[in-house]
Amino acid sequence: MVSTPKTYNYEYARPAVTVDCVIFGFEKNQLKLLLTKRAIEPYLGKWAFPGGFIQEDETADECALRKLSEEAGLSNIFLEQLYTFSDLNRDPRGRVISIAYYALVKPNEYILEAGLDIDAVQWFSLEEVADLAFDHQQILSVAVERLKGKIRYQPIGFELLPAQFTLPDLHKLYETILQRSIDRGNFRKKILSMDLLIDHSDMQKDRHARAAKIYSFDKEKYEELKETGFYFEI
Amino acid sequence: MVSTPKTYNYEYARPAVTVDCVIFGFEKNQLKLLLTKRAIEPYLGKWAFPGGFIQEDETADECALRKLSEEAGLSNIFLEQLYTFSDLNRDPRGRVISIAYYALVKPNEYILEAGLDIDAVQWFSLEEVADLAFDHQQILSVAVERLKGKIRYQPIGFELLPAQFTLPDLHKLYETILQRSIDRGNFRKKILSMDLLIDHSDMQKDRHARAAKIYSFDKEKYEELKETGFYFEI
DNA sequence: CCAAAAGTGTTACCGTTACACCCATGG
DNA sequence: CCATGGGTGTAACGGTAACACTTTTGG
Numbered sequence: 001m002v003s004t005p006k007t008y009n010y011e012y013a014r015p016a017v018t019v020d021c022v023i024f025g026f027e028k029n030q031l032k033l034l035l036t037k038r039a040i041e042p043y044l045g046k047w048a049f050p051g052g053f054i055q056e057d058e059t060a061d062e063c064a065l066r067k068l069s070e071e072a073g074l075s076n077i078f079l080e081q082l083y084t085f086s087d088l089n090r091d092p093r094g095r096v097i098s099i100a101y102y103a104l105v106k107p108n109e110y111i112l113e114a115g116l117d118i119d120a121v122q123w124f125s126l127e128e129v130a131d132l133a134f135d136h137q138q139i140l141s142v143a144v145e146r147l148k149g150k151i152r153y154q155p156i157g158f159e160l161l162p163a164q165f166t167l168p169d170l171h172k173l174y175e176t177i178l179q180r181s182i183d184r185g186n187f188r189k190k191i192l193s194m195d196l197l198i199d200h201s202d203m204q205k206d207r208h209a210r211a212a213k214i215y216s217f218d219k220e221k222y223e224e225l226k227e228t229g230f231y232f233e234i
Numbered sequence: 235m236v237s238t239p240k241t242y243n244y245e246y247a248r249p250a251v252t253v254d255c256v257i258f259g260f261e262k263n264q265l266k267l268l269l270t271k272r273a274i275e276p277y278l279g280k281w282a283f284p285g286g287f288i289q290e291d292e293t294a295d296e297c298a299l300r301k302l303s304e305e306a307g308l309s310n311i312f313l314e315q316l317y318t319f320s321d322l323n324r325d326p327r328g329r330v331i332s333i334a335y336y337a338l339v340k341p342n343e344y345i346l347e348a349g350l351d352i353d354a355v356q357w358f359s360l361e362e363v364a365d366l367a368f369d370h371q372q373i374l375s376v377a378v379e380r381l382k383g384k385i386r387y388q389p390i391g392f393e394l395l396p397a398q399f400t401l402p403d404l405h406k407l408y409e410t411i412l413q414r415s416i417d418r419g420n421f422r423k424k425i426l427s428m429d430l431l432i433d434h435s436d437m438q439k440d441r442h443a444r445a446a447k448i449y450s451f452d453k454e455k456y457e458e459l460k461e462t463g464f465y466f467e468i
Numbered sequence: 469c470c471a472a473a474a475g476t477g478t479t480a481c482c483g484t485t486a487c488a489c490c491c492a493t494g495g
Numbered sequence: 496c497c498a499t500g501g502g503t504g505t506a507a508c509g510g511t512a513a514c515a516c517t518t519t520t521g522g
Contacts, residue, residue, distance in 0.1 A: 007243040013290040014248040017331060056247040056329060060320040084318045084333050086294040095290060097251060099318050099331075168501070185503070186485065193483090210492050212501060402474070419476075420512065427510090444519045446474060 015086075015095040019063040020051030020136070022082065022102040022143040023072065026160040029172045030125045033140070034105070035132070036071055037119040042092045043133035045119075051098070064101040072121050078104040078159040083142050090135040098134075102143045104159035151177055155196070155232045158217040164200055166212035167191065174234060190234065196222050249320075249329040253297040254285030254370070256316065256336040256377040257306065260394040263406050264359045267374070268339070269366070270305055271353040276326045277367035279353075285332070298335040305352050312338040312393040317376050324369040332368075336377045338393035385411055389430070389466045392451040398434055400446035401425065408468060424468065430456050 023034035035047040050071035054063045060081065068074040082100040090096065132140065151157050157173050158165075171187050191197065197215040222232065257268035269281040284305035288297045294315065302308040316334040324330065363374065385391050391407050392399075405421050425431065431449040456466065 007245060008247045009241045009243050010248070010250075011241060012250075012287065013242045014244070015251055015288065015290070016244075016246075017249055017251065053246065054249065054320070054331075056249070057322065059322060060318060060331070081317060083315060084294060086288070086333070088291065088293060097288075097294070097333075099320070166501090183484095183486070184501085185487085188502075190484085210494085210499090210501065400474090417512070417514085418474085419514085422475075424511085444472095444474065444521085 013095075015097045016091075016093075017054045018051055018096055018098045019054055019060055019067060020049045020098050020100045020139060021064055021068055021079075022049055022100065022140060023068070023074070023105055024102065024143075024147060024160065025105045025107065025123060026173055026176070027107055027123070029176055031176055032123045033126055033129055034072055034121065034123055035129070036121050038133060039119040046131065046133040047122075047124075047129075048133035048136050049100075049139065050118075050121075054099070060099045060101075064099075064103075068103060071118050074103070074105060074109060077106070077109060078156060082139070082146060085135060085139060087135060098139070100139050100143070102146060104156060106159065106162055108162050148177060148179075151234070153231065153233050155217065155219075155222055158219075164214050164216050166214055168212050170215075187234075194232065196225075196232075247329075249331045250325075250327075251288045252285055252330055252332045253288055253294055253301060254283045254332050254334045254373060255298055255302055255313075256283055256334065256374060257302070257308070257339055258336065258377075258381060258394065259339045259341065259357055260407055260410070261341055261357070263410055265410055266357045267360055267363055268306055268355065268357055269363070270355050272367055273353040280365065280367040281356075281358075281363075282367035282370055283334075283373065284352075284355075288333070294333045294335075298333075298337075302337060306355055308337070308339060308343060311340070311343060312390060316373070316380060319369060319373060321369060332373070334373050334377070336380060338390060340393065340396055342396050382411060382413075385468070387465065387467050389451065389453075389456055392453075398448050398450050400448055402446050421468075428466065430459075430466075 025032035025034060034050070036050050038044055038046050038048055050067050052063075052067055052071075054060060058066065061079070064079055065075070068077070068079070079101055080103075082102045084097060084099045086097045088095065090098070126144070129140065130137075147156075151174070157170065157177070160173060161169055167188055168184075170191065171182065171184060174187065175182050196218050198218050199213060199215060201213040226232075259266035259268060268284070270284050272278055272280050272282055284301050286297075286301055286305075288294060292300065295313070298313055299309070302311070302313070313335055314337075316336045318331060318333045320331045322329065324332070360378070364371075366374065381390075385408070391404065391411070394407060395403055401422055402418075404425065405416065405418060408421065409416050430452050432452050433447060433449055435447040460466075
């Protein structure tokens with residue numbers, strides 16, 4: 001079936017609108033970034049964030065979820081709007097405004113499959129990322145700043161760890177993202193004093209005395225406490 | 235001069251993009267909101283935030299500045315991007331995405347003049363605001379939350395006071411925005427301990443013993459301190 | 469003359485900081 | 496057997512919270 005060529009006519013000029021997703025992961029004590037290799041122009045062959053044009057019948061949130069699924073095979077992950085970028089020359093095709101999102105992915109949710117218009121999907125450590133397509137380097141720096149700021153007063157760090165984790169894991173995550181050393185003992189006391197971690201050490205059958213205790217984050221309890229004025233802070 | 239009718243044709247559907255500005259003020263110990271009365275459809279006669287369609291040759295920031303100037307006669311004020319709203323039915327004219335901003339205005343910068351497509355410009359106290367056009371009520375609640383959150387760890391409260399102010403002024407500003415009482419003595423100590431206020435009491439010729447001391451915020455010093463890791467917090 | 473407003477002082481308490489220390493174990 | 500990593504304890508310090516108190520003046 002051949003569709004008739006159709007165009008859309010408007011009285012005034014309209015920018016194109018895209019959604020781009022900065023996807024963070026954490027593995028081997030490194031902050032990671034999920035990038036896709038572009039299979040089409042512009043910037044063919046360059047690495048970029050998953051993203052694309054927003055459709056008539058979807059919100060920006062829905063578009064971001066769709067792109068995460070289509071281009072990276074990800075679903076059910078933390079996703080939040082970051083900032084909207086509207087510089088005039090950020091896209092060589094013309095006026096394109098991008099609503100940027102950032103997502104946090106747990107290691108076990110890493111299911112990578114290259115999608116449409118994509119040559120490859122791959123995790124990079126933050127330091128090795130350079131020469132991204134479009135203004136994605138600028139978007140990245142805004143995203144990193146947001147992550148650094150938000151992790152201190154919202155329990156989003158847990159979104160980067162598996163459901164079950166150890167305190168040393170969490171400690172290293174914070175040190176890595178905040179880019180400074182944090183006293184082990186004090187960090188442990190602070191986290192445990194919030195009473196938001198569930199101890200699973202009884203489930204560790206062959207737990208050697210040396211092995212670290214396993215915890216999970218009690219999200220329900222956090223939501224309750226938040227209602228009563230409590231607020232998480234590192 | 236009659237211009238020939240011109241339309242813009244695109245291969246894919248494009249949303250229209252607008253910028254809307256939530257403008258906060260503070261007067262008589264009340265948080266205020268600057269609204270414009272719509273002189274055109276849709277929502278003719280309803281109050282709404284200043285805003286309008288983004289042009290081909292301007293960024294969202296530039297559009298916000300232009301709208302503040304055109305519709306409210308404001309310039310040189312604190313302005314920051316808030317959030318981008320993209321619900322499908324937020325505008326009866328069709329698919330319209332709005333990049334929302336929020337601005338903070340000092341009392342002496344209140345120069346109100348109704349602009350194009352505007353019937354009136356007026357300050358309202360936050361409580362009396364209701365029945366706004368579009369989804370502006372929703373945008374407002376996001377803006378208020380942002381203001382409440384940000385005022386605690388960024389020195390943006392000063393943007394709502396005249397350049398010269400008293401500590402009781404600042405104290406009431408914080409109590410009003412945070413919606414809770416704050417101990418006078420402790421507030422005073424905390425603010426003064428930061429050493430970011432410049433004392434102008436020597437300039438008060440007829441200063442009665444009862445009159446409050448006048449201060450101004452030392453923005454330069456704050457910027458310096460920020461570089462060295464200091465960060466403002468109430 | 470008293471209530472209200474500006475400014476100061478005091479104290480108990482609590483959380484943070486900077487450590488030291490213990491224990492188990494794998495190499 | 497000792498370096499490593501997980502876990503705990505503690506003492507000093509500093510900031511905060513909750514007050515009381517003083518002074519001045521406008522009504």
